[in-house]
Amino acid sequence: xxxxxxxxxxxxxxxxxxxxxxxxxxxxxxxxxxxxxxxxxxxxxxxxxxxxxxxxxxxxxxxxxxxxxxxxxxxxxxxxxxxxxxxxxxxxxxxxxxxxxxxxxxxxxxxxxxxxxxxxxxxxxxxxxxxxxxxxxxxxxxxxx
Amino acid sequence: xxxxxxxxxxxxxxxxxxxxxxxxxxxxxxxxxxxxxxxxxxxxxxxxxxxxxxxxxxxxxxxxxxxxxxxxxxxxxxxxxxxxxxxxxxxxxxxxxxxxxxxxxxxxxxxxxxxxxxxxxxxxxxxxxxxxxxxxxxxxxxxxx
DNA sequence: CTACATTGCGCAATGC
DNA sequence: CGCATTGCGCAATGTA
Numbered sequence: 001x002x003x004x005x006x007x008x009x010x011x012x013x014x015x016x017x018x019x020x021x022x023x024x025x026x027x028x029x030x031x032x033x034x035x036x037x038x039x040x041x042x043x044x045x046x047x048x049x050x051x052x053x054x055x056x057x058x059x060x061x062x063x064x065x066x067x068x069x070x071x072x073x074x075x076x077x078x079x080x081x082x083x084x085x086x087x088x089x090x091x092x093x094x095x096x097x098x099x100x101x102x103x104x105x106x107x108x109x110x111x112x113x114x115x116x117x118x119x120x121x122x123x124x125x126x127x128x129x130x131x132x133x134x135x136x137x138x139x140x141x142x143x144x145x
Numbered sequence: 146x147x148x149x150x151x152x153x154x155x156x157x158x159x160x161x162x163x164x165x166x167x168x169x170x171x172x173x174x175x176x177x178x179x180x181x182x183x184x185x186x187x188x189x190x191x192x193x194x195x196x197x198x199x200x201x202x203x204x205x206x207x208x209x210x211x212x213x214x215x216x217x218x219x220x221x222x223x224x225x226x227x228x229x230x231x232x233x234x235x236x237x238x239x240x241x242x243x244x245x246x247x248x249x250x251x252x253x254x255x256x257x258x259x260x261x262x263x264x265x266x267x268x269x270x271x272x273x274x275x276x277x278x279x280x281x282x283x284x285x286x287x288x289x290x
Numbered sequence: 291c292t293a294c295a296t297t298g299c300g301c302a303a304t305g306c
Numbered sequence: 307c308g309c310a311t312t313g314c315g316c317a318a319t320g321t322a
Contacts, residue, residue: 211315211317214316214317215315218315219313222313222314268321282311288308
């Protein structure tokens, strides 16, 4: 999958790239439409409608906010992935338990079957007026599993 | 969740937004592969075989590639989310089945317990040399059902 | 090499 | 007001 990410500076506390993060990528709508003729469109109307400041990308305030948000995003995504992984693990865990339970059921069912057969046999003996066979079990009480 | 305001990107075929950071996004490193800080490997000056050209952001070729990739990304992410959801569903499904199995085990166990008790009782009667209780089935008579 | 798929990342809107 | 989430686009990388 990829180890990539090298355009980045530092993970945790990183360099204070105030601006011009040569880092390769800069999202700078601010100026330049890359100009070659392409554009004609003036960039955002110099509307500072929202706040008195258009949020200068150069502003320290801005960069700081961005940095913080980037951290938060990373954290959130990490958490998200962790949760997903946990869920997968949970599935495996449940599948295992399921198998265990099914095995147990199989065992119990078999045990029941044996006991029921014994009862039937006994019933038949009684029906046929056959006295308790001494050749059979007497005090055998093995509850063998 | 957020329904967010779509800043652009028409579904399917989108407008040719040459560049209009209206929404505010425009990634313009301008050019220069310069690998700064995180750059990792200094850019091998010798080879720029890949895309010798800086790939003009205005290029139709570029925009087309971008658009296609954006589609692919969306698709991939959707798929990813779908899978995650399926996994969650799987968990619930397994939990349900687990409960079902446990209930069954409980039932079987109880049944077994009853039968075993009957056996024990019978065994005791034999051991105590006690003939079949008259209050129950007698040696003769009906064969029960 | 081309085309699509994945993934890390930053941005901005929005949720809390 | 600040962090947390989330949709989105970009670019690098992986895969066919």
